[in-house]
Amino acid sequence: MCGIVGFTGKQSAAPILLDGLKKLEYRGYDSAGIAVMDQAQIEVVKVTGRIANLCEKTKDGEAVPGTCGIGHTRWATHGAPTEENAHPHLSNDGRFAVVHNGIIENYIALREELIKDGYHFESETDTEVIVHLIEMYYEGDMREALIRATNRLRGSYALGVICTEEPGKIYAVREASPLILGVGVGENFFASDVTALVNYTRNVIYLEDGEFAELTEESVRIFDVLGKTIDKKVTRILWDVQAAEKGGYEHFMLKEIMEQPGAVKATIAPRIRDGKVFFEELNITQDDLKKVRKIVITACGSAYYAGCSGKYVIEKLARIPVEVELASELRYSDPLIDEHTLLIVISQSGETADTIAAMKECKARGARTLAIVNVVGSTVATLADDTVYTWAGPEIAVATTKGFTTQVAVLYLLAMHFADKLGRLQEKEAHLLKVLESLPRKIQQAIDMNAQIPELAKKYHSSKSLFFIGRNTDYAIALEGALKMKEISYLHAESYAAGELKHGTIALIEDHQPVIAVCCNPSIMEKTLSNIVEVKSRGAEVLALTFRNNQKILSAADDFLFIPEVDPVFSAVVEIIPLQLLAYYVAKENGCDIDKPKNLAKSVTVE
Numbered sequence: 191m192c193g194i195v196g197f198t199g200k201q202s203a204a205p206i207l208l209d210g211l212k213k214l215e216y217r218g219y220d221s222a223g224i225a226v227m228d229q230a231q232i233e234v235v236k237v238t239g240r241i242a243n244l245c246e247k248t249k250d251g252e253a254v255p256g257t258c259g260i261g262h263t264r265w266a267t268h269g270a271p272t273e274e275n276a277h278p279h280l281s282n283d284g285r286f287a288v289v290h291n292g293i294i295e296n297y298i299a300l301r302e303e304l305i306k307d308g309y310h311f312e313s314e315t316d317t318e319v320i321v322h323l324i325e326m327y328y329e330g331d332m333r334e335a336l337i338r339a340t341n342r343l344r345g346s347y348a349l350g351v352i353c354t355e356e357p358g359k360i361y362a363v364r365e366a367s368p369l370i371l372g373v374g375v376g377e378n379f380f381a382s383d384v385t386a387l388v389n390y391t392r393n394v395i396y397l398e399d400g401e402f403a404e405l406t407e408e409s410v411r412i413f414d415v416l417g418k419t420i421d422k423k424v425t426r427i428l429w430d431v432q433a434a435e436k437g438g439y440e441h442f443m444l445k446e447i448m449e450q451p452g453a454v455k456a457t458i459a460p461r462i463r464d465g466k467v468f469f470e471e472l473n474i475t476q477d478d479l480k481k482v483r484k485i486v487i488t489a490c491g492s493a494y495y496a497g498c499s500g501k502y503v504i505e506k507l508a509r510i511p512v513e514v515e516l517a518s519e520l521r522y523s524d525p526l527i528d529e530h531t532l533l534i535v536i537s538q539s540g541e542t543a544d545t546i547a548a549m550k551e552c553k554a555r556g557a558r559t560l561a562i563v564n565v566v567g568s569t570v571a572t573l574a575d576d577t578v579y580t581w582a583g584p585e586i587a588v589a590t591t592k593g594f595t596t597q598v599a600v601l602y603l604l605a606m607h608f609a610d611k612l613g614r615l616q617e618k619e620a621h622l623l624k625v626l627e628s629l630p631r632k633i634q635q636a637i638d639m640n641a642q643i644p645e646l647a648k649k650y651h652s653s654k655s656l657f658f659i660g661r662n663t664d665y666a667i668a669l670e671g672a673l674k675m676k677e678i679s680y681l682h683a684e685s686y687a688a689g690e691l692k693h694g695t696i697a698l699i700e701d702h703q704p705v706i707a708v709c710c711n712p713s714i715m716e717k718t719l720s721n722i723v724e725v726k727s728r729g730a731e732v733l734a735l736t737f738r739n740n741q742k743i744l745s746a747a748d749d750f751l752f753i754p755e756v757d758p759v760f761s762a763v764v765e766i767i768p769l770q771l772l773a774y775y776v777a778k779e780n781g782c783d784i785d786k787p788k789n790l791a792k793s794v795t796v797e
């Protein structure tokens with residue numbers, strides 16, 4: 191995820207900006223840049239890759255004089271990770287420079303309008319519209335220009351701005367993206383998180399949505415959308431730096447679990463327009479879809495389980511047959527794939543070796559390829575005929591959480607889009623769109639309603655093995671829940687389709703064997719309930735994942751994880767939340783290295 195910093199004071203700005211950017215490195219990024227103002231001139235330096243490259247290019251900042259500036263680490267979203275797309279972006283007249291964290295949803299329309307008005311674009315980013323809008327609206331008053339420019343923006347943004355007409359001043363604006371001011375002595379700062387500030391000051395002001403700040407070396411002024419000055423409390427930071435890097439969370443995994451409402455929102459919201467699912471990035475026409483005889487989904491690990499849950503939804507809504515194949519198997523299976531196959535490739539990193547190989551194999555057989563990827567510009571994204579990005583931001587913990595839920599969210603959107611194009615949605619559409627839009631809120635509720643999980647972890651953490659059961663989409667989630675458990679807690683965890691128990695596995699059920707039963711699909715609840723009764727009568731302890739008011743399951747099981755009521759078509763993305771939290775707290779009880787489990791890598795670039 192992008193990070194921004196700003197400094198104004200008596201010291202040289204560039205070394206301080208570079209230091210702040212280094213502190214933001216943990217957020218993940220692929221390019222970086224700074225803009226420093228000296229004698230009413232702005233100098234911009236940008237690089238791809240590491241901050242170390244920026245330090246080298248600027249001689250640790252010494253080559254860029256000036257005492258006021260802004261800096262940025264970029265996690266590519268709109269446009270590849272290149273120097274042109276790296277921030278800061280300059281206005282055409284060179285008087286303004288902008289850094290931005292967030293996404294401008296209406297940038298295409300703004301870009302077209304600005305081009306018509308004669309503005310020239312250097313990058314493919316959504317951000318560049320902002321600097322041109324500021325130039326357009328500037329009539330000698332930066333406050334006024336910022337208010338008018340940001341009034342035109344839809345989306346999320348934390349902005350840092352400098353202007354040659356106002357030497358020594360840095361401006362910051364916040365809307366749905368974190369931004370903090372650092373209040374020093376004879377110097378002031380801003381940054382997307384406190385990590386970048388704590389070396390210089392522990393006195394901070396948290397900006398809220400719709401607030402603007404004007405900083406000079408001696409003053410911090412904050413104003414609202416109408417330009418009215420407001421007073422804000424200065425807070426003293428007491429955290430140690432390490433904790434701040436994780437946003438106050440003990441582990442990145444927990445932080446990423448908590449980020450899921452925002453990540454799923456960022457994935458879904460921009461793709462619903464005028465009562466329809468709309469994919470700006472897809473070139474699949476109605477005729478193309480009519481020619482598709484089957485969809486094959488391929489991926490590895492959790493991404494494969496995301497595919498398993500997507501299969502049910504695509505088949506249910508779009509009525510296209512879907513096969514889900516492990517990439518490591520598909521690549522060597524002499525697959526029955528041709529030009530009538532649509533291959534959906536799912537990968538958080540976009541660099542998984544088996545996934546890339548399976549994709550190439552299927553492409554060679556004529557399949558059209560559609561990638562669901564988180565990392566912009568990755569190999570899978572580049573190879574695909576069509577790419578849909580999951581806007582999860584960087585995932586640092588090895589065990590995927592927000593990567594998985596945003597993949598499932600994209601599969602839901604695709605199911606709706608295909609069904610609509612094939613005329614198979616009709617009167618269901620409005621209701622399903624509402625459900626889709628409610629998912630971020632439901633995910634937040636699933637986080638909030640499970641405060642009992644740390645206690646449950648104390649009960650289950652010493653089990654020799656855990657069985658996860660479920661049916662249909664509940665089964666897909668049981669698979670992912672078991673994977674989360676084994677990879678971070680090192681407990682043996684296996685998932686079975688509940689109906690398969692009697693065909694073998696039930697032989698393993700004995701006194702106190704924990705069974706985690708996912709029962710969130712009302713249409714097959716009775717069936718899973720029978721399986722709960724079967725294992726309980728053989729001595730199992732059942733931990734059921736269900737709704738709070740589900741009396742039948744509540745009276746049959748021993749312990750509970752809850753989700754809020756949500757339409758079963760799209761409930762899987764909510765169901766996984768309590769299972770992620772359970773795995774996390776069990777691993778914590780077992781003293782495991784949660785963010786870096788043994789033997790695992792974040793990106794599996796070898797076969």
Ligand code: F6R
Nearest residue numbers: 491492493537538539542589590
């Ligand atoms: C599990 C996990 C892995 C990945 C798998 C695929 O928590 O993270 O199972 O899902 O290695 O990785 P990507 O999605 O990067 O292709």
